[in-house]
Amino acid sequence: MFRISVIITVAVMIFSCSTAEKKTSGSVESGKTSSAGKHELTAKGKKLEFDAKTYVIKKYDINKDKKPDIINVFRKLPIEGKRGEYDLKIHVKMMDLNRDTKIDVWRFFNDSGAVIKEELDLDFDGKIDAVDHYLNGIVRRREVDFQFDEGTDIWKHFDEKGALMLIEADQSGDGKIDYWEHYTNGAIERIEKDTDDDGKPDIFKRSGDADFTRILSTTDKFEDQNIQKIEEKPEDELPEQVEEQKEEKDASQEEPETAPRTGQDK
Numbered sequence: 051m052f053r054i055s056v057i058i059t060v061a062v063m064i065f066s067c068s069t070a071e072k073k074t075s076g077s078v079e080s081g082k083t084s085s086a087g088k089h090e091l092t093a094k095g096k097k098l099e100f101d102a103k104t105y106v107i108k109k110y111d112i113n114k115d116k117k118p119d120i121i122n123v124f125r126k127l128p129i130e131g132k133r134g135e136y137d138l139k140i141h142v143k144m145m146d147l148n149r150d151t152k153i154d155v156w157r158f159f160n161d162s163g164a165v166i167k168e169e170l171d172l173d174f175d176g177k178i179d180a181v182d183h184y185l186n187g188i189v190r191r192r193e194v195d196f197q198f199d200e201g202t203d204i205w206k207h208f209d210e211k212g213a214l215m216l217i218e219a220d221q222s223g224d225g226k227i228d229y230w231e232h233y234t235n236g237a238i239e240r241i242e243k244d245t246d247d248d249g250k251p252d253i254f255k256r257s258g259d260a261d262f263t264r265i266l267s268t269t270d271k272f273e274d275q276n277i278q279k280i281e282e283k284p285e286d287e288l289p290e291q292v293e294e295q296k297e298e299k300d301a302s303q304e305e306p307e308t309a310p311r312t313g314q315d316k
Contacts, residue, residue, distance in 0.1 A: 091123075091142055091144070091156060092156045092169055092178065094169065094178050094181075100123060103126070104125060104126055105123055105124065105125055105126065105141065106123075106124045106126060106138060107121065107122070107123050107124075108121070108122045108124065109121050109122075110122070113149060115149070117146075117149070117151055118146070119145065119146050119149065120143065120144070120145050120146075121143075121144040121145075121153070122140060122142070122143050122144075123140075123141045123142040123143075123144075124138035124139060124140055124141060125138070125139045125140075125141045125161075126138065126139075127139050139159075139161070139163060140159050140163060141158075141159055142156065142157065142158055142159070143155075143156075143157040143159075144156055144157075145157075147174075148174050150174065152171075152174070152176055153171075154170065154171045154174060155168065155169070155170050155171070156168070156169040156170075156178075157169075164184070164186070164187060165184045165187070166183070166184050166185075167181065167182065167183055167184065168181070168182045168184070169181050169182075170182075173198060175198070177195075177198070177200050178195070178200070179194065179195045179198060180192065180193065180194050180195070181193040181202075185210075186210070188208065188210060188211070188212045189208055189212065190207070190208050190209075190210075191205065191206065191207055191208070192205070192206040192208075193205055193206075194206070197223070201220075201225065202220070203219060203220050203223075204217065204218070204219045204220075205217070205218040205219070205227070206218075213233075213235070213236055214233045214236060215232075215233055216230065216231065216232055216233065217230070217231040217233075218230055219231075222247075224247075226247075226249060227244075227249075228243065228244040228245075228247070229241075229242070229243055229244070230242040230243075230251060237257070238257055239256070239257055240254060240255070240256050240257070241254065241255045241256075241262075242254045242265075243262065251265060252264065252265050252267075253265060
């Protein structure tokens with residue numbers, strides 16, 4: 051219910067913000083305007099300084115409580131053939147969803163006006179809990195802080211149509227991925243885990259399997275082949291080899307016969 055309420059609130063804020071932006075196209079008179087200064091863009095980043103020659107910061111009070119609910123950073127784009135005039139292109143949008151004067155959503159745009167990233171504070175504690183990365187208007191990767199400790203625990207990957215392809219997770223809490231879920235057409239197909247902390251999956255389970263199966267590495271396969279070759283070697287060959295080696299050794303240790311003495315030796 052909490053996340054549903056957040057989504058509804060976001061939708062209302064987006065609609066209100068879109069209406070406000072339509073009124074300010076090509077103008078800086080609507081809303082409270084600040085030509086330059088420092089403003090915290092993201093809880094994960096630092097305070098950035100915007101040059102008044104390039105950026106315009108505008109604040110909107112949607113609920114009329116004399117506190118900004120939306121803060122937009124616009125990039126100035128000179129109008130060709132009109133000296134000193136410019137259009138505004140949205141660069142960053144910041145929104146306070148629960149009216150506590152703290153930013154809860156940071157939305158970043160590229161030069162063409164398309165959303166490229168969105169950061170969200172889902173529990174309103176001033177810390178980023180989820181980050182969505184966009185490509186062509188579709189979320190392609192989502193990073194989630196499931197433990198609410200300012201560290202990413204889950205990574206979700208989507209295809210060009212927005213369908214879930216892969217989920218990666220850090221289940222041990224050491225900052226390294228040790229769990230994978232692979233999806234096909236939105237349905238889970240395979241689960242993998244890293245149980246020896248080497249960064250690679252070593253057990254897996256397909257959809258419908260009751261238990262996990264060990265993933266054999268190249269080294270494991272090589273060792274298994276050698277073991278199999280030794281076991282396949284006939285045992286009756288070993289005594290013959292030992293007997294042949296014994297006979298050769300005995301022959302090499304025999305002393306040559308002494309030649310009979312002749313009359314000249316007397």
